Amino acid sequence: xxxxxxxxxxxxxxxxALFLLHRFGDFKKQHRLVxxxxxxxxxxxxxxxxxxxxxxxxxxxxxxxxxNAVTPAPINVSHLTTTTKxxxxxxxxxxxxxxxxxxxxxxxxxxWSYIPKGIMPIFWRVVYWTSQFLTWILLxxxxxxxxxxxxxxTGKIKTALIENAIYYGTYLLIFGALLIxxxxxxxxxxxxxxxxTIGIAAANTWGLFLLVLLMGYGLxxxxxxxxxxxxxxxxxxxxxxxxxxxxxxKADAEENLEDVMEEVRKVNExxxxxxxxxxxxxxxxxxxxxxxxEKMGRNMDDYEDFEEKxxxxxxxxxxxxxxxxxxxxxxxxxxxxxxxxxxxxxAFHLEDVAKNETSAARxxxxxxxxxxxxxxxxxxFYTPSVEWYWECLxxxxxxxxxxIVLALFSAVVVWSECTFFSTHPVLSLxxxxxxxxxxxxxxxxxxxxxxxxIFFLSICVYSTVFRIRVFNYYYFASHHQTDAYSLLFSxxxxxxxxxxxxxxxLGLTHMDGSISHQNSExxxxxSIMGSLKVLPLIADVFYIYYPMLVVILxxxxxxxxxxxxxxxxxxxQFMGDNDMTSDLxxxxxxxxxxxxxxxxxxxxxxxxxxxxxxxxxTNREDSSRNRNVSTEQKEPTYTEMxxxxxxxxxxxxxxxxxxxIELLQDIEPQDFNAENFTDDPLESESGSRYQPAGRYLSMxxxxxxxxxxx
Numbered sequence: 001x002x003x004x005x006x007x008x009x010x011x012x013x014x015x016x017a018l019f020l021l022h023r024f025g026d027f028k029k030q031h032r033l034v035x036x037x038x039x040x041x042x043x044x045x046x047x048x049x050x051x052x053x054x055x056x057x058x059x060x061x062x063x064x065x066x067x068n069a070v071t072p073a074p075i076n077v078s079h080l081t082t083t084t085k086x087x088x089x090x091x092x093x094x095x096x097x098x099x100x101x102x103x104x105x106x107x108x109x110x111x112w113s114y115i116p117k118g119i120m121p122i123f124w125r126v127v128y129w130t131s132q133f134l135t136w137i138l139l140x141x142x143x144x145x146x147x148x149x150x151x152x153x154t155g156k157i158k159t160a161l162i163e164n165a166i167y168y169g170t171y172l173l174i175f176g177a178l179l180i181x182x183x184x185x186x187x188x189x190x191x192x193x194x195x196x197t198i199g200i201a202a203a204n205t206w207g208l209f210l211l212v213l214l215m216g217y218g219l220x221x222x223x224x225x226x227x228x229x230x231x232x233x234x235x236x237x238x239x240x241x242x243x244x245x246x247x248x249x250k251a252d253a254e255e256n257l258e259d260v261m262e263e264v265r266k267v268n269e270x271x272x273x274x275x276x277x278x279x280x281x282x283x284x285x286x287x288x289x290x291x292x293x294e295k296m297g298r299n300m301d302d303y304e305d306f307e308e309k310x311x312x313x314x315x316x317x318x319x320x321x322x323x324x325x326x327x328x329x330x331x332x333x334x335x336x337x338x339x340x341x342x343x344x345x346x347a348f349h350l351e352d353v354a355k356n357e358t359s360a361a362r363x364x365x366x367x368x369x370x371x372x373x374x375x376x377x378x379x380x381f382y383t384p385s386v387e388w389y390w391e392c393l394x395x396x397x398x399x400x401x402x403x404i405v406l407a408l409f410s411a412v413v414v415w416s417e418c419t420f421f422s423t424h425p426v427l428s429l430x431x432x433x434x435x436x437x438x439x440x441x442x443x444x445x446x447x448x449x450x451x452x453x454i455f456f457l458s459i460c461v462y463s464t465v466f467r468i469r470v471f472n473y474y475y476f477a478s479h480h481q482t483d484a485y486s487l488l489f490s491x492x493x494x495x496x497x498x499x500x501x502x503x504x505x506l507g508l509t510h511m512d513g514s515i516s517h518q519n520s521e522x523x524x525x526x527s528i529m530g531s532l533k534v535l536p537l538i539a540d541v542f543y544i545y546y547p548m549l550v551v552i553l554x555x556x557x558x559x560x561x562x563x564x565x566x567x568x569x570x571x572x573q574f575m576g577d578n579d580m581t582s583d584l585x586x587x588x589x590x591x592x593x594x595x596x597x598x599x600x601x602x603x604x605x606x607x608x609x610x611x612x613x614x615x616x617x618t619n620r621e622d623s624s625r626n627r628n629v630s631t632e633q634k635e636p637t638y639t640e641m642x643x644x645x646x647x648x649x650x651x652x653x654x655x656x657x658x659x660x661i662e663l664l665q666d667i668e669p670q671d672f673n674a675e676n677f678t679d680d681p682l683e684s685e686s687g688s689r690y691q692p693a694g695r696y697l698s699m700x701x702x703x704x705x706x707x708x709x710x
Contacts, residue, residue, distance in 0.1 A: 005113040006123075009050050017042040025487055026480040034484040037134065037142055041491030044131040045498040049458050052502055052525060053450035055120055056434075056511055057111045057443045059523045064108035064441065066521055111443035120524035128499065128528060132203060135495035136171065139488050140164050146484040149324025151280045151316075159320075174202050200529055201538055207500035211461060212546060214497070216553025217562075218460030219413060221467075223406035224558075230399035232357070236350045240588030241574045241581060243343055247591055250336040253329070260329040261292050263322055267314055268296050280319045287326050289333075335481040342479060347592045348599075357392045364388040368599060409456050414554060416508045417547045421515065431510040454505045461501060465493050503529065504547065514543075 021039050144160035179198060228234045264284055271281050285293055314322075348367060356364050364387040412429050419427035426432055430453055437445045466476050474486050482490075506512040506526060513522050556562060563573040567580065575581045 013046045024482040038487045038491045045494040053447040131495040135492045139492040143488045149320040204500045207496045214464040216550045218464045219410040220557040223403045226399045227403035230396040239347045240585045243588035244584040253333045253336045257329045257333045420508045421544045430508045434509045
């Protein structure tokens with residue numbers, strides 16, 4: 001069962017990482033190597049978070065075994081007092097006895113998830129060093145490779161090496177500074193083990209520096225976001241604000257795409273089909289949207305002598321730059337389009353919730369028809385009444401309760417971060433909980449407490465990573481809209497943040513010997529990190545006092561100091577009490593209202609179109625049925641057939657023609673002579689006028705779109 005628990009968790013974590021990657025990445029369009037590298041980085045980081053509780057419970061059991069495995073020393077009876085002799089048993093013939101404690105030794109119960117010795121150290125070495133190889137060597141190289149605009153593998157590799165030269169040089173500078181510090185110290189001697197420890201300490205120091213910044217934001221923002229989500233109108237106002245910002249970004253993306261496509265068009269016209277760089281142009285065209293490819297096509301002019309004509313053809317370096325711009329512009333345009341559609345659905349749903357809160361019937365009514373749930377259980381049990389109670393009553397209260405629980409966890413974390421270095425008395429609440437459970441060897445409680453603690457810390461840090469947005473250079477978006485560069489960057493951050501996060505957790509629970517100052521057995525994860533006493537400045541100062549800065553960061557996040565600074569710098573942020581925020585909220589509200597009217601007109605047009613089809617089909621059936629009945633009642637003679645054939649070209653008001661005229665009078669008129677056709681029935685109705693003679697007079701294009709937004 002012990003090895004099975006480890007295997008089950010590894011498999012579960014793999015599918016969890018795969019699910020998250022599917023949510024943010026695109027399996028169909030993105031390169032397989034990018035997906036595999038990101039999946040491997042996320043998987044290794046999540047494994048560390050999920051397996052640490054098993055390591056803690058196994059370590060506590062090993063401590064119990066080591067504590068009770070003390071060999072009793074022989075004692076001479078002649079040197080004992082009468083009171084002491086009463087507590088001594090098992091006297092030997094030579095006058096020696098074996099001392100037995102007054103209270104029997106406590107029995108050590110093996111945990112259900114016990115992992116035999118020798119497995120965890122090897123497991124942690126493989127996981128840790130693989131993740132470090134990914135984050136410091138492979139993933140940065142793949143980032144530059146994926147973002148490069150080169151047309152060959154060699155060109156992309158060359159670009160990636162040049163871009164990462166400064167990047168790797170910074171790490172070597174930090175490692176070299178620590179190496180000089182150890183070499184100058186007279187008490188320290190450089191060995192391979194110490195060099196390994198220096199490298200681990202340098203990586204953990206960089207990760208801990210960033211970890212405290214992200215954790216300080218997540219500890220406050222995570223519970224506050226759930227609490228504000230329960231406020232009436234807050235989410236709707238924030239959605240309006242997001243709509244205004246997203247519309248600006250969407251317009252900028254469209255303009256950027258038009259500019260890049262114009263450059264591509266010029267290059268496509270300049271470089272002919274038999275030019276040596278034509279293959280590069282074709283590669284760029286394949287990255288363009290389909291409508292632009294159809295407009296530009298392929299330049300297949302006759303052969304031209306490129307040496308005789310003085311034409312300034314673009315160089316390969318220029319095409320590489322254009323290729324990179326085209327990839328970025330197309331991806332950004334597609335992302336903003338998808339995000340806009342998703343944001344519209346969210347805004348429509350929040351407006352429906354606001355309208356249904358005052359409903360006396362307590363039946364949730366949607367403005368637009370919703371898709372039927374795929375599950376039959378959802379169709380059966382998630383009725384409009386159940387949906388009303390959940391959306392209007394239960395969901396806000398659940399958000400408030402969850403926010404209170406998260407706020408309590410955040411308070412405990414902040415207190416423990418400021419007091420975990422105190423061992424006498426023990427002030428860290430997490431250490432108190434674990435030590436209390438250790439006395440009774442309640443392994444289930446130990447593993448659950450450890451998992452909830454490290455899971456909450458991970459959520460605070462990882463959620464902040466998902467929220468980070470560095471302009472459009474790093475942008476993490478759901479619904480398969482995250483580009484390859486951002487996916488690799490997130491995997492790189494996870495691999496750098498998870499090891500110091502786990503060390504910080506072990507320090508909070510006093511499972512790290514450098515914090516508890518005990519000679520008891522260490523966890524297998526701590527053992528692979530080496531003794532940080534090689535660098536006392538980092539072990540005794542930085543690792544102890546730097547996490548206290550989380551208090552300052554939490555206070556700054558609570559009072560929105562970072563948001564206010566961004567507003568002062570010109571980056572609009574949702575504040576709630578700011579004039580700029582109010583203006584953008586009103587603008588977003590008008591944008592949502594306009595899109596809602598468009599959607600309503602489209603739905604009404606679809607409804608009328610379906611009604612017309614049903615009505616037309618019914619009249620056709622009636623007409624054909626009447627013709628069949630009249631034919632069966634009387635067989636025409638030869639004279640009648642001749643008369644009907646001659647009158648076929650003179651009679652225009654028979655039953656079939658009358659039915660056809662009635663149907664034409666009922667349907668909406670359409671201008672078949674207009675240059676621009678539209679699928680919107682209201683636009684067709686406003687843009688044409690039906691005449692008795694069957695003619696359609698088209699109105700001007702400008703007049704047909706005057707009242708589009710009314």
